[in-house]
Amino acid sequence: MSTTYILRGVRPLGGDPVDVVLADGVISEITAAGEATVPDASHGVTAPGEATVPDGDVVVLDARASDGSGLVLLPGLVDLHTHLREPGREDAETVWSGTRAAAAGGFTAVHAMANTTPVADTAGVVEQVRRLGEEAGWADVHPVGAVTVGLAGERLAELGAMADSAARVRVFSDDGRCVHDPILMRRALEYVKAFDGVVAQHAQEPRLTEGAQMNEGVVSGEIGLTGWPAVAEEAIIARDVLLAEHVGSRLHVCHLSTARSVEIIRWAKSRGVNVTAEVTPHHLILTDELARDYDPVFKVNPPLRTAEDVEAVRQGLADGTIDIVATDHAPHPVEDKDCEWSAAAFGMTGLETALSVVQATMVDTGRLTWADVARVLSTAPARIGRIDDRQGRPLAAGEPANLVLVDPAAHRMIDGSAQVTASANTPFRGMELPGRVVATFLRGRATVLDGVPVDALEGAAR
Amino acid sequence: MKHLLSTADLSKDDAILLLDTAAQMAATQSREIKKLPTLRGRTVVNLFFEDSTRTRISFETAAKRLSADVINFSAKGSSVSKGESLKDTALTLHAMGADAVVVRHHASGAPHMLANAGWLDAAVLNAGDGMHQHPTQALLDAFTIRRHLVGERSGADPVGADLAGLRVAIVGDVLHSRVARSNVHLLHTLGAEVTLVAPPTLLPVGVESWPSRVSYHLDETLEQWQPDAVMMLRVQRERMSGGAGAFFPSPQEYSRTFGLNARRLALAPDHALVMHPGPMNRGLEISADAADHARSVIVEQVANGVAVRMAALYLLLAGGDDSERNTQ
Numbered sequence: 197m198s199t200t201y202i203l204r205g206v207r208p209l210g211g212d213p214v215d216v217v218l219a220d221g222v223i224s225e226i227t228a229a230g231e232a233t234v235p236d237a238s239h240g241v242t243a244p245g246e247a248t249v250p251d252g253d254v255v256v257l258d259a260r261a262s263d264g265s266g267l268v269l270l271p272g273l274v275d276l277h278t279h280l281r282e283p284g285r286e287d288a289e290t291v292w293s294g295t296r297a298a299a300a301g302g303f304t305a306v307h308a309m310a311n312t313t314p315v316a317d318t319a320g321v322v323e324q325v326r327r328l329g330e331e332a333g334w335a336d337v338h339p340v341g342a343v344t345v346g347l348a349g350e351r352l353a354e355l356g357a358m359a360d361s362a363a364r365v366r367v368f369s370d371d372g373r374c375v376h377d378p379i380l381m382r383r384a385l386e387y388v389k390a391f392d393g394v395v396a397q398h399a400q401e402p403r404l405t406e407g408a409q410m411n412e413g414v415v416s417g418e419i420g421l422t423g424w425p426a427v428a429e430e431a432i433i434a435r436d437v438l439l440a441e442h443v444g445s446r447l448h449v450c451h452l453s454t455a456r457s458v459e460i461i462r463w464a465k466s467r468g469v470n471v472t473a474e475v476t477p478h479h480l481i482l483t484d485e486l487a488r489d490y491d492p493v494f495k496v497n498p499p500l501r502t503a504e505d506v507e508a509v510r511q512g513l514a515d516g517t518i519d520i521v522a523t524d525h526a527p528h529p530v531e532d533k534d535c536e537w538s539a540a541a542f543g544m545t546g547l548e549t550a551l552s553v554v555q556a557t558m559v560d561t562g563r564l565t566w567a568d569v570a571r572v573l574s575t576a577p578a579r580i581g582r583i584d585d586r587q588g589r590p591l592a593a594g595e596p597a598n599l600v601l602v603d604p605a606a607h608r609m610i611d612g613s614a615q616v617t618a619s620a621n622t623p624f625r626g627m628e629l630p631g632r633v634v635a636t637f638l639r640g641r642a643t644v645l646d647g648v649p650v651d652a653l654e655g656a657a658r
Numbered sequence: 659m660k661h662l663l664s665t666a667d668l669s670k671d672d673a674i675l676l677l678d679t680a681a682q683m684a685a686t687q688s689r690e691i692k693k694l695p696t697l698r699g700r701t702v703v704n705l706f707f708e709d710s711t712r713t714r715i716s717f718e719t720a721a722k723r724l725s726a727d728v729i730n731f732s733a734k735g736s737s738v739s740k741g742e743s744l745k746d747t748a749l750t751l752h753a754m755g756a757d758a759v760v761v762r763h764h765a766s767g768a769p770h771m772l773a774n775a776g777w778l779d780a781a782v783l784n785a786g787d788g789m790h791q792h793p794t795q796a797l798l799d800a801f802t803i804r805r806h807l808v809g810e811r812s813g814a815d816p817v818g819a820d821l822a823g824l825r826v827a828i829v830g831d832v833l834h835s836r837v838a839r840s841n842v843h844l845l846h847t848l849g850a851e852v853t854l855v856a857p858p859t860l861l862p863v864g865v866e867s868w869p870s871r872v873s874y875h876l877d878e879t880l881e882q883w884q885p886d887a888v889m890m891l892r893v894q895r896e897r898m899s900g901g902a903g904a905f906f907p908s909p910q911e912y913s914r915t916f917g918l919n920a921r922r923l924a925l926a927p928d929h930a931l932v933m934h935p936g937p938m939n940r941g942l943e944i945s946a947d948a949a950d951h952a953r954s955v956i957v958e959q960v961a962n963g964v965a966v967r968m969a970a971l972y973l974l975l976a977g978g979d980d981s982e983r984n985t986q
């Protein structure tokens with residue numbers, strides 16, 4: 197028999213306190229605060245720092261936020277853009293370690309990008325990743341299928357086979373590379389309509405970005421690194437929204453990073469183009485000025501842009517032009533970052549800091565409510581990934597208990613080596629960020645309690 | 659000064675101290691016995707990840723004339739495509755007790771990493787990093803300009819002098835040039851005015867924020883702006899290849915528009931110096947009649963390079979007065 201959780205005085209979407217009861221994998225009951233009935237078999241009340249792994253029956257969680265108010269209850273977060281690295285780069289991350297980090301960050305589902313070795317371009321590979329996710333049990337893993345064979349940009353991968361496989365792939369992407377050939381992109385957009393798929397484009401015109409190391413602008417000119425011009429992103433997005441309109445397909449734009457990209461999406465949406473867009477946490481807060489010390493922890497693709505671009509993507513997220521925040525969690529082993537800039541790998545970890553960065557840049561600044569956060573980090577990405585029958589659900593009785601409890605009043609110092617992910621390349625190390633994930637529930641089972649994965653708690657058996 | 663990584667980090671006082679010290683070093687080099695005992699027992703490592711016989715020999719000569727032990731460590735050709743080699747190399751040099759590391763690297767920022775990553779505690783001298791900086795080149799250029807245009811013109815010893823009021827045109831591939839970046843900062847710090855002259859394809863995005871003017875026209879700049887020195891940059895052959903990505907249509911067109919020759923030089927003031935960091939592409943960015951012109955100081959630049967590098971090594975390792983050090 198599974199554990200029943202009674203969450204006392206929590207605030208759904210940051211609203212008024214209620215009690216929420218989780219039983220048999222679903223939200224069984226929501227009552228006024230303090231009114232949920234505690235059965236006799238209860239293990240009593242746990243306070244922060246005292247949680248142990250529950251061994252059945254009933255657990256009452258009466259944790260409070262740091263300021264004494266109720267914890268914020270959100271639907272479990274859904275990441276549309278995660279690099280789990282397995283198969284192939286298990287030195288950077290595995291499905292197990294990456295989904296454990298996801299749980300620690302409040303996620304109950306992740307979309308695993310296809311740029312693994314081998315590439316996830318067949319039903320066999322996506323089913324393998326799916327199975328590894330199920331075995332790990334930390335979060336639902338939805339494999340993303342490659343658009344082209346081997347990400348080579350030459351011919352379509354067997355998209356239908358991946359869609360029909362046990363992994364039920366709906367999101368297709370060559371992420372890391374751009375589907376730059378216009379006829380290939382058109383075919384992909386058209387083809388995935390048959391199974392309600394979406395092409396998630398990594399917008400990067402390859403010829404304009406040969407050897408590119410960082411945003412092209414004042415900083416790249418001064419410090420002598422080859423520039424990655426904003427127009428290389430914008431030109432592809434402009435082309436793709438026009439293609440999507442022409443063929444009536446669904447397009448998703450990954451990690452949009454420039455002010456004019458936001459404008460193009462805004463224009464496309466005003467025309468009714470079926471396009472969605474994402475921004476990463478790091479593009480909401482960091483700028484290319486950070487490259488001046490040549491620390492490769494700030495090397496990422498697309499690159500960190502200017503302060504004007506940061507303001508534009510925040511505005512785009514606030515007004516709904518940008519639909520979602522996705523992490524582009526990109527773990528790398530130390531040796532791929534502990535070197536000169538141009539030799540270093542692109543990418544930064546993000547699963548464990550995403551919610552905090554969104555809180556710092558959007559909630560604490562009054563630009564988004566917690567209900568909006570639930571939209572951009574859970575319901576909208578679940579809908580884009582077509583997993584909204586299971587994830588990103590309303591907080592209501594009878595719904596699957598995929599949930600996260602957040603202490604928005606907490607502050608924490610980010611330390612790369614203390615992350616749950618197998619890699620340490622966080623650009624936020626040494627920064628104090630607001631907000632802390634206190635607990636995560638996957639179909640009613642706690643994956644995180646007291647801010648740590650349940651296997652790290654006292655009494656955990658593994 | 660703990661390191662010499664970028665001219666952008668140099669204060670005016672530091673820059674003038676380097677030039678004055680170089681003048682003292684140059685004076686010792688006309689003596690019969692050129693060697694000074696200053697750095698006896700100190701170890702200078704020349705760490706070159708990129709071929710540059712000229713720069714390496716210049717640093718080696720400078721270090722030896724100060725009696726330092728010199729180790730040449732050529733990493734070119736070994737398997738150093740991955741950065742961990744830079745770290746491992748640094749740890750090795752640290753274990754060997756290097757006092758100074760002169761580094762040339764194809765990656766912008768590599769000397770910065772060596773100086774700041776905590777891998778070794780030697781003084782780091784940037785001998786050219788990617789498209790970023792080549793500070794001793796800019797110092798030797800400033801030294802050469804000061805000696806000719808401040809010293810000779812005023813008839814006084816230029817010790818302590820800056821370059822206020824002088825005009826320098828820097829011509830050519832600014833986009834890829836660490837020499838240009840180093841010179842723009844140093845010349846600005848020393849009070850000179852700079853005009854960058856190049857086709858728009860060879861200027862970086864954001865150049866308008868640099869402390870310099872920009873012109874697309876060499877003739878106009880020489881005739882109307884009347885520079886006191888014309889510094890030609892090397893144009894690498896690879897900039898013309900790459901088909902659609904080539905930076906200009908042909909060597910002939912480049913040479914016609916941006917090449918320096920005696921006819922063009924006549925547009926500049928009579929005292930204007932002709933400079934080039936070498937090695938030259940004769941017939942491309944500079945013609946023989948300009949390179950070998952009476953106003954050319956190109957050969958002298960090479961000699962001044964040794965004096966400037968002696969000064970840099972001396973100030974970093976023997977340090978002079980602690981109060982004059984700044985922490986980099």
Ligand SMILES: [Zn+2]
Pocket residue numbers: 371372373398450451497498
């Ligand atoms: Zn990408």
